[in-house]
Amino acid sequence: MASIRRLLATADLHFGLYPRGDANTRRLAEFACSSGADALAIAGDVADMDTESFAACLDLFAPFEGLRLVVPGNHDIWSVGAGSRRKYRRTLPAIAAERGFHMLDKGPVTVGDVGFIGSIGWYDYSLRSRQMDVSLSQYERKELPGICVWNDGRYVDWEMSDEQFTDRCLRRLQQHYRSVEPQVETVVAVLHHLPFGKLLYPPSSAAFEFCRAFMGSARFGELLLGFPKVRWVVCGHRHGVGHHTRGHLEAFAVGSEYHLKRLLELDLGTGRHAVRAFAAPDELSPATEQEA
Numbered sequence: 001m002a003s004i005r006r007l008l009a010t011a012d013l014h015f016g017l018y019p020r021g022d023a024n025t026r027r028l029a030e031f032a033c034s035s036g037a038d039a040l041a042i043a044g045d046v047a048d049m050d051t052e053s054f055a056a057c058l059d060l061f062a063p064f065e066g067l068r069l070v071v072p073g074n075h076d077i078w079s080v081g082a083g084s085r086r087k088y089r090r091t092l093p094a095i096a097a098e099r100g101f102h103m104l105d106k107g108p109v110t111v112g113d114v115g116f117i118g119s120i121g122w123y124d125y126s127l128r129s130r131q132m133d134v135s136l137s138q139y140e141r142k143e144l145p146g147i148c149v150w151n152d153g154r155y156v157d158w159e160m161s162d163e164q165f166t167d168r169c170l171r172r173l174q175q176h177y178r179s180v181e182p183q184v185e186t187v188v189a190v191l192h193h194l195p196f197g198k199l200l201y202p203p204s205s206a207a208f209e210f211c212r213a214f215m216g217s218a219r220f221g222e223l224l225l226g227f228p229k230v231r232w233v234v235c236g237h238r239h240g241v242g243h244h245t246r247g248h249l250e251a252f253a254v255g256s257e258y259h260l261k262r263l264l265e266l267d268l269g270t271g272r273h274a275v276r277a278f279a280a281p282d283e284l285s286p287a288t289e290q291e292a
Helices: 019-033 051-059 084-098 136-141 162-183 206-214 218-225 286-291
Strands: 006-010 039-043 067-071 109-111 114-119 186-191 230-235 242-246 249-253 261-267 273-278
Touching (some): 039 186, 039 230, 051 084, 114 162
Parallel strands (some): 114 186
Antiparallel strands (some): 006 261
């Protein structure tokens, strides 16, 4: 492949969780595989905990003839006994490689004058709501009694704090950028978690306000702003469409939901972009029909 011009990106497919969502993921995959695009990126939460669904989802994109990229999401590393660290470092990269996907957490990719870097990203509570009287220790426990529980506290089973894992992801992302920067003119970053608070949803219920703390880290945004060749950032996680321009960066939250799925189409030459929605005809509202 000589160059990358047209990039497709999606996220939060959560394959294997809901039949409606799976049907719409298949619709999205069929479109992507017949699109003729140069590259496809999946920005995390490919499935919902089990590795069989992770593999089955990636299999849907087997006919796609361009570059295939993926980063895992927090759901992808959930574990009951198997070990989140092993899933993240070994199991998921191996499953992806067997299906022709490059997991960007393991290393960057360059094609012609375009480089791709990526990470699951993580959170350090820097995006937490400043309107809530909640201590940092409460966020560490990931529970607001009587209101909600953030399930990473139940299913991510490594011996690292959220800040420690965030630090590791930031260091690796910096290393990957430095390794590709001399070779390319443009870099695209793919994250699962959000790098900017501006990509978050508007003020909401107490549960959603508490969960802002687990949406991402402002430190990823600060790091990426220091990379002059990073032009675009694609992420998932928030289950709603988001778009934010800051400095030389244009950042997109793809916006798939548990049932309705979305696909970002981005022209790396012109910057033109659009979001398509995938659902059964009776599920599409006038707004989503315009996107499709």
